[in-house]
Amino acid sequence: MSEIIPKVFRINTGSCNGCDVEFVATAFVDKFHIESLGVELVEDVKDSNLLVITGPLTAKSEPFLKKYLNQMKKPFVVVGVGTCSVSCGIFRDSYAINGPLDKFVEVDVNVAGCPPRPQSIAEGIAKGVKVLNQKMHGEVTPKKIDTIFQDFSAPQTFRGKMALHEGMCTGCRTCETVCPSTAIKISKTDDGFTHNIWHNSCCYCGNCAYFCPTGAIHSTNNFDTAKLSNHKYTDINIAHIEYETCTKCQEKFMPPSRGLLGKAYVHDDVNKLNAKICPSCRKEANFKRMYA
Ligand code: SF4
Ligand code: SF4
Ligand code: SF4
Structure with a gap:
């Protein structure tokens, strides 16, 4: 040999x-x-x-x-x-x-x-x-x-691979729009949407995290990026977010971000109610709550 x-x-x-x-x-x-x-x-x-x-x-x-x-x-x-x-x-x-x-x-x-x-x-x-x-x-x-x-850890505030808190994402597509590398793709499915981050396209600029209104997307300290070429299209963070069913009208709707609801509605009971109903029923409920 x-x-x-x-x-x-x-x-x-x-x-x-x-x-x-x-x-x-x-x-x-x-x-x-x-x-x-x-x-x-x-x-x-x-x-x-x-x-x-x-x-x-x-x-x-x-x-x-x-x-x-x-x-x-x-x-x-x-x-x-x-x-x-x-x-x-x-x-x-x-x-x-x-x-x-x-x-x-x-x-x-x-x-x-x-x-x-x-x-x-x-x-x-x-x-x-x-x-x-x-x-x-x-x-x-x-x-x-x-x-x-x-032997090495990432320094504090290091921007490594991006990740998503699924429960906080509302599918608003801001991250997809501001990404300079087209590393983020959001697609509708029958029962919700998928949020994909392609690590091999990301330039770790942090734009998505900066502009995300709910704080759902964030950088990690993971810098393990050397992969065999057959992993080029598999090094992806895939999250599937399912629609919720409105407890009033039974319509399917995009789940609201708990973080945003918490900011918009300070009372816990209203916050909990609004998380379970669709935007139309939410408008109606809030109108009644304020003016009835
Ligand atoms: S990660 Fe943030 S900016 Fe991107 S779709 Fe979800 S909520 Fe919107
Ligand atoms: S860090 Fe920058 S390049 Fe990477 S996904 Fe976010 S916006 Fe796109
Ligand atoms: S640092 Fe490397 S990957 Fe980033 S823009 Fe320059 S050459 Fe491209």
Whole structure:
């Protein structure tokens, strides 16, 4: 069995440089353990078999990417670093962008984040090394390098993957509207609606949390974003919110946010009643309560 020495070469296919700065930190700051993976950084693409790509793939950089890929040692693996490389992120639909990367090259590992933390990049490279092993020797599925994550916690107020408090969401679609990365999709179903957050498109800007009127959507400190490429469309936070049935007229209606009702109606009994009736019956009940 021939020995594999993973040789890492990085190219930028249109990144804002945020991901490149994080890559430099990953590669050169000792505490990220990158050397424990046994990888070597090389300056010539012809020596490399693990290509790290940052950026969404601009039209101008596409020919260069092809040129680089043709010169790499075979077999090789590709690790896309940054939300841009995975889904184009905030640059999606721009006239200058031909990406995402996997339209043009077989990507093995995606590391989402805008930019990802060095720990996630190290994890992505580790997974890339395992995939390289697999390609050479048919070895087992890559697994997470626990030590990288055990040693580091996220700082306070860190903006990681977004999450939803289902009971507080009213489906108002504000988050979907203000999201610059089209990472949020709200769809009606027969019995309610679904609220989806696609982590591979999110740029962690926090806009959705800032503008959400009920505080239903929020960021977490989860920055574990390095995934094999077959998880590109499965790393999603899916919430299904069912309609309620009005206790007065039996019509189905969107459940009101308990948080908003609490603000609008200060008395607990009114608050409880309003949570169980539809908007039409609620208007009627409030009118009677105030003027009858
Ligand atoms: S993912 Fe974010 S930080 Fe990385 S290149 Fe794109 S915009 Fe810049
Ligand atoms: S998460 Fe907030 S902003 Fe988004 S639909 Fe729900 S309530 Fe509206
Ligand atoms: S933080 Fe929210 S608004 Fe910003 S990109 Fe992610 S899902 Fe969209």
